[in-house]
Amino acid sequence: MFLPDFAQAKVYFSVLHEDMAENLIHQLNHEAHISKHLAGQMTLRRMPRLIFVFDDTQLVGNRISHLLEEVS
Numbered sequence: 001m002f003l004p005d006f007a008q009a010k011v012y013f014s015v016l017h018e019d020m021a022e023n024l025i026h027q028l029n030h031e032a033h034i035s036k037h038l039a040g041q042m043t044l045r046r047m048p049r050l051i052f053v054f055d056d057t058q059l060v061g062n063r064i065s066h067l068l069e070e071v072s
Contacts, residue, residue, distance in 0.1 A: 009048040012055040021054040028052040 013028075015021050028034070029052050039047040 008049050009050055011050050011052050013025045014058050018059055023053055025052055
């Protein structure tokens with residue numbers, strides 16, 4: 001998702017184990033080579049700063065499924 005001025009772009013990702021997310025966010029937000037690689041592949045005047053955001057939708061869905069199984 002690009003912000004209106006295209007200065008930043010949010011990149012949503014998910015992981016299989018929630019405990020990995022915090023460390024992975026830190027690593028991804030400090031990796032310049034990802035932006036450099038994308039800048040070479042895209043035709044933009046200015047490469048946006050990438051902000052990686054953990055998407056916990058799958059984990060929340062799994063928790064809800066687990067709770068529903070317990071109730072049944």
